[in-house]
Amino acid sequence: MTVSKGSLIYEGKAKKLFETDNADRLIHYFKDDATAFNAQKKGTIVEKGIVNNKISERLFRLLEAGGVPTHFVERLSDREMLTKKVRIVPIEVVVRNIIAGSLAKRLGLKEGEAITPPIVEFYYKNDALGDPLITEEHIRLMKLAEPAVLNQIKAWALRTNALLAPFFAERGLILVDFKLEFGLHNGKLVLADEISPDTCRFWDQKTKESMDKDRFRKDLGKIEEAYQEVLRRVCDV
Numbered sequence: 152m153t154v155s156k157g158s159l160i161y162e163g164k165a166k167k168l169f170e171t172d173n174a175d176r177l178i179h180y181f182k183d184d185a186t187a188f189n190a191q192k193k194g195t196i197v198e199k200g201i202v203n204n205k206i207s208e209r210l211f212r213l214l215e216a217g218g219v220p221t222h223f224v225e226r227l228s229d230r231e232m233l234t235k236k237v238r239i240v241p242i243e244v245v246v247r248n249i250i251a252g253s254l255a256k257r258l259g260l261k262e263g264e265a266i267t268p269p270i271v272e273f274y275y276k277n278d279a280l281g282d283p284l285i286t287e288e289h290i291r292l293m294k295l296a297e298p299a300v301l302n303q304i305k306a307w308a309l310r311t312n313a314l315l316a317p318f319f320a321e322r323g324l325i326l327v328d329f330k331l332e333f334g335l336h337n338g339k340l341v342l343a344d345e346i347s348p349d350t351c352r353f354w355d356q357k358t359k360e361s362m363d364k365d366r367f368r369k370d371l372g373k374i375e376e377a378y379q380e381v382l383r384r385v386c387d388v
């Protein structure tokens with residue numbers, strides 16, 4: 152499909168969004184900018200945009216084939232992805248297979264222990280408030296999503312996990328946890344945003360080393376190397 156790139160409509164922390172000559176299509180431009188802790192920490196991860204675009208494409212194709220509809224249309228170039236135009240549901244959906252990150256910190260739990268069955272958490276997508284953890288009751292109170300939509304979100308978040316966890320395991324990576332965003336396209340729910348080392352935690356099966364944005368968050372070094380290694384394993388390049 153050929154579309155021409157229109158004006159910039161939004162610039163986020165990791166991506167720029169452009170409108171196109173098709174009112175139902177957007178172009179996402181993946182940047183190398185990295186932020187953490189609600190943008191208090193800022194940096195650059197060289198070629199991260201290319202890596203995240205390619206990994207997201209592979210994973211969106213996998214999910215579509217597995218019955219989870221996504222906003223993905225096609226990858227246009229190294230850093231550009233064509234998507235359906237959606238209205239983002241302002242909820243960050245986190246699925247956790249292993250205790251890590253904010254879950255360990257908030258509840259004083261030991262990192263590395265398995266969570267069976269996996270759990271789904273919701274965060275209110277609001278930078279000014281620091282994306283607070285919310286309950287289904289808060290979602291209802293603030294009318295962030297209809298109850299039926301929320302049930303669909305939960306089901307597809309768990310289905311995404313059931314499809315992705317074995318895919319990564321076959322490639323020597325443990326899918327510790329990840330964040331998803333959903334959107335409404337002509338009233339229908341679809342998975343949106345990106346799925347990449349920015350939005351997932353991956354631990355190497357053998358060494359248990361972080362292979363994701365935690366290397367940037369925690370100043371662990373070899374950040375670019377880890378992103379390239381995940382790309383190599385995911386896209387068989």
Ligand code: TMP
Pocket residue numbers: 245251252253254282328329330349350351352
């Ligand atoms: P957390 O343990 O810090 O809550 O993160 C859970 C997962 O969500 C982890 O895989 C990283 C991802 N994540 C994002 O994609 N964006 C964010 O802003 C945060 C805080 C986490």
Ligand code: ASP
Pocket residue numbers: 164186187188189190191349364368
């Ligand atoms: N992307 C988020 C930010 O800057 C946080 C994170 O991924 O840790 O704020």
